[in-house]
Amino acid sequence: MNMDLRADLLALLPELTLTAGALVVLLAGVGGGGRRHGGLAVTALASVGLTAIALKIAVDVSEAGRLFFSGMFVLDPFAVFFKVLFLLTAALAPLLSRDYLERHDYRPGEYHSLVLFATVGMMVMASGTNLASIYVGLELMALSTYVLAGYFRREVKSHEAASKYFVLGALSSGVLVYGLSLLFGELGSLDLAAMAAALGGAERTPTLLTGMALLACGFLFKVAAVPFHMWTPDVYEGAPTPITAFLSVGPKAAAFAIFLRVFLGGLEGLTPYWVWLVGGSAALTMIWGNLAALTQDNVKRMLAYSSIAHAGYALLGLLAGSELGVQSVLFYMLVYLVSNLGAFGFVILLESRGYAGETVADYAGLARRQPLAAFGMLVFLLSLGGIPPTAGFMGKLYVFAAAVNAGFVWLVVVAVVMSAVSLYYYLRIAMQMYLREGQEGEGAEVLAAPWTARAIGVCGVFVGIIGVYPAPFAAAARTTAALIGVTLP
Amino acid sequence: MLDWLVAHVVPIVFYTAAVLVVAGAIGVIWFRNPIHAALSLLATFLAVAGLFVLQHAEFIAAVQIVVYAGGVMVLFLFVMMLVNVRTLPREYQYVRSLLPAAVVTGGFLAAVVAAGLFARSYLAAADPAALTAVEGQTMGNTEAVGWVLYRDFLLPFEVVSLVLLVAMLGAIVMGRKDRREEDAGEEAR
Amino acid sequence: MITITHYLVLSLVLFTLGVVGMVIRRNFITLLMCVELIINAATINFIAFSRQAGDVTGQVFAVFLITIAAAEAAIGLGIIVALVRLKQTVQLDQANVMRG
Numbered sequence: 001m002n003m004d005l006r007a008d009l010l011a012l013l014p015e016l017t018l019t020a021g022a023l024v025v026l027l028a029g030v031g032g033g034g035r036r037h038g039g040l041a042v043t044a045l046a047s048v049g050l051t052a053i054a055l056k057i058a059v060d061v062s063e064a065g066r067l068f069f070s071g072m073f074v075l076d077p078f079a080v081f082f083k084v085l086f087l088l089t090a091a092l093a094p095l096l097s098r099d100y101l102e103r104h105d106y107r108p109g110e111y112h113s114l115v116l117f118a119t120v121g122m123m124v125m126a127s128g129t130n131l132a133s134i135y136v137g138l139e140l141m142a143l144s145t146y147v148l149a150g151y152f153r154r155e156v157k158s159h160e161a162a163s164k165y166f167v168l169g170a171l172s173s174g175v176l177v178y179g180l181s182l183l184f185g186e187l188g189s190l191d192l193a194a195m196a197a198a199l200g201g202a203e204r205t206p207t208l209l210t211g212m213a214l215l216a217c218g219f220l221f222k223v224a225a226v227p228f229h230m231w232t233p234d235v236y237e238g239a240p241t242p243i244t245a246f247l248s249v250g251p252k253a254a255a256f257a258i259f260l261r262v263f264l265g266g267l268e269g270l271t272p273y274w275v276w277l278v279g280g281s282a283a284l285t286m287i288w289g290n291l292a293a294l295t296q297d298n299v300k301r302m303l304a305y306s307s308i309a310h311a312g313y314a315l316l317g318l319l320a321g322s323e324l325g326v327q328s329v330l331f332y333m334l335v336y337l338v339s340n341l342g343a344f345g346f347v348i349l350l351e352s353r354g355y356a357g358e359t360v361a362d363y364a365g366l367a368r369r370q371p372l373a374a375f376g377m378l379v380f381l382l383s384l385g386g387i388p389p390t391a392g393f394m395g396k397l398y399v400f401a402a403a404v405n406a407g408f409v410w411l412v413v414v415a416v417v418m419s420a421v422s423l424y425y426y427l428r429i430a431m432q433m434y435l436r437e438g439q440e441g442e443g444a445e446v447l448a449a450p451w452t453a454r455a456i457g458v459c460g461v462f463v464g465i466i467g468v469y470p471a472p473f474a475a476a477a478r479t480t481a482a483l484i485g486v487t488l489p
Numbered sequence: 490m491l492d493w494l495v496a497h498v499v500p501i502v503f504y505t506a507a508v509l510v511v512a513g514a515i516g517v518i519w520f521r522n523p524i525h526a527a528l529s530l531l532a533t534f535l536a537v538a539g540l541f542v543l544q545h546a547e548f549i550a551a552v553q554i555v556v557y558a559g560g561v562m563v564l565f566l567f568v569m570m571l572v573n574v575r576t577l578p579r580e581y582q583y584v585r586s587l588l589p590a591a592v593v594t595g596g597f598l599a600a601v602v603a604a605g606l607f608a609r610s611y612l613a614a615a616d617p618a619a620l621t622a623v624e625g626q627t628m629g630n631t632e633a634v635g636w637v638l639y640r641d642f643l644l645p646f647e648v649v650s651l652v653l654l655v656a657m658l659g660a661i662v663m664g665r666k667d668r669r670e671e672d673a674g675e676e677a678r
Numbered sequence: 679m680i681t682i683t684h685y686l687v688l689s690l691v692l693f694t695l696g697v698v699g700m701v702i703r704r705n706f707i708t709l710l711m712c713v714e715l716i717i718n719a720a721t722i723n724f725i726a727f728s729r730q731a732g733d734v735t736g737q738v739f740a741v742f743l744i745t746i747a748a749a750e751a752a753i754g755l756g757i758i759v760a761l762v763r764l765k766q767t768v769q770l771d772q773a774n775v776m777r778g
Contacts, residue, residue: 070643110661110662117655121648130645132742135746136652137648139746140655150663156764171697171716174713174717178693184736185727190739507688511692514715515695517708523708530711530714540722541725546740548737549721553721556744556748557748561714561748569707634741637734637738638738652745659753662756663757663760
């Protein structure tokens with residue numbers, strides 16, 4: 001019996017706290033409480049705050065690198081970094097959503113609690129060292145987000161988004177778990193360290209490789225890489241905009257976390273086989289994501305394709321596989337988080353022509369009417385495009401450097417070219433804002449949404465700081481790169 | 490005759506169940522009427538439970554019947570009756586053009602993997618008594634599963650309880666009536 | 679002699695049927711049923727490997743698979759109910775307001 005329940009529970013303290021918070025929000029939002037938008041948002045925010053404290057306590061109290069819950073859970077710096085990212089997302093979510101929910105008149109209680117439950121799932125995923133806990137955390141996150149995508153019941157687009165997201169998610173989970181079953185059969189265990197050990201001597205049978213391939217496809221689905229990205233733009237367009245923002249950042253980062261742990265930790269022995277699959281997908285993703293974004297008029301769809309392309313850049317870090325590679329992916333997730341949430345924040349502010357109706361033309365003349373807002377949007381667009389001195393530039397720099405060092409020069413060339421192409425559609429919005437004349441009353445109004453504005457402010461600060469002074473953030477990502485049971489080259 | 494039957498009980502049960510499983514699965518794809526498809530799926534589930542018994546997984550077989558056949562299928566049928574699935578307009582069910590491509594791809598994939606699977610048949614199967622024992626003590630399949638579940642898999646177990654809570658929450662959020670939503674629905678039609 | 683390969687081939691057939699079914703059927707309810715087929719295929723694999731190795735772990739994970747599949751079905755059906763209420767259809771094509 002290898003159970004030290006007290007130590008295990010202390011390590012799990014953050015997840016427990018967040019679950020308790022989610023339940024409190026859920027109960028507070030019942031009945032009449034469902035009209036208290038401000039109160040519920042504050043409660044959700046407070047839960048996240050308490051969870052952050054709990055995380056600090058758990059990290060202080062627990063031995064780093066020790067396995068908890070019979071090898072299911074770990075609190076290494078890798079997990080802690082991702083948990084901080086998820087908590088940041090979970091903190092910005094109520095800020096971004098509160099005004100939007102009130103304006104469209106939907107019940108906030110279930111909404112905020114589902115966001116928190118999804119975050120719990122993501123945190124479990126980041127700490128998972130056994131495919132059982134990883135899969136279960138994944139499903140918790142996925143089910144919560146299916147419901148959130150369809151939350152705006154009075155909009156057909158929201159229903160459609162939920163249906164398509166569900167079908168996509170269920171199919172990918174099924175493929176993933178079937179591949180998992182083949183891997184389990186060949187390697188004899190679901191524990192990542194045990195699998196890595198078994199791979200040392202195991203014969204590379206077709207069953208093993210098929211299992212690995214199916215698992216990789218499942219993960220690529222979750223990251224929305226090409227050609228597994230079908231319907232993702234529809235989902236992003238149809239879901240409520242704060243949820244789109246959440247989806248583009250949280251679940252994607254969580255998927256990368258497990259991708260890194262499983263493929264660079266457990267299945268590292270099979271690297272020569274999966275680099276082809278993932279590398280090919282990364283190239284297609286960067287090319288297709290950016291090219292498709294060029295033709296989009298709807299800003300949400302455009303940002304959806306942009307998210308797909310960014311996942312492609314991050315995959316380069318995964319392919320590099322080295323310590324720098326892992327570090328670069330983690331850093332990129334942070335950079336991408338603040339840039340994307342900032343951009344989506346502005347989309348939330350500017351929604352004018354009914355639900356999800358914002359087109360590029362809506363931004364016309366924004367610079368004259370609301371110079372501060374236009375400048376903010378410009379900053380985030382530049383960061384997404386990778387222009388110095390924003391954080392986005394630093395993020396891409398690290399990832400490209402890692403990939404070049406690992407020998408993937410051609411992929412980096414593609415990435416740089418596509419990154420340049422992406423500037424076109426990012427700057428197209430900037431041009432609309434600064435150079436076009438908008439008539440008075442036409443185009444989008446920046447609506448009064450103080451909470452959303454605060455969230456955007458936080459993101460903007462991060463983008464600025466990381467862009468100019470990336471060292472401490474990169475250092476935080478660096479110390480996390482030792483993955484379970486395997487020494488990296 | 491009886492001797493032959495007794496001696497070959499395992500292959501007989503296996504092939505019967507296997508045929509039912511595949512037939513049921515084909516039925517799910519084939520039938521136009523969702524209720525027929527659901528009943529076909531039910532047959533598959535029951536046949537799979539039979540296979541589990543054959544594999545010395547008695548507890549899982551029982552769970553399969555209780556949860557899948559008794560829970561999920563009933564839920565499917567309830568929802569189909571709730572939305573009056575038969576009165577919905579008969580719409581074009583298949584994407585005809587995709588069918589040959591899908592079948593060929595599926596068949597090819599299956600053939601490739603099956604070629605690799607045959608290698609496994611030469612490995613010896615372990616003593617089935619091991620499935621009823623934990624740390625050397627024999628105790629029965631259910632107890633063995635329980636021991637491992639609550640000792641080694643405690644964390645996923647607790648998280649799964651959250652999954653079920655979210656499922657319930659989600660079903661309520663998606664399924665509840667919203668007066669204003671009905672007005673919106675009128676406009677949409 | 680029934681070996682583990684028989685089970686693996688059977689589950690492969692089931693998996694393939696499930697995936698093919700998802701690709702060619704447009705009815706949302708049938709899609710859900712095909713997802714269940716895929717998960718059942720994976721479960722058969724886990725049980726079969728568990729039997730061969732003499733390790734209960736596969737069976738334990740099967741418990742999780744069945745539970746999660748049931749939860750997914752519940753949410754999927756909830757989405758169906760909501761969709762039908764609003765649009766009077768369960769065809770994914772008909773629900774296509776956005777560019778596919």
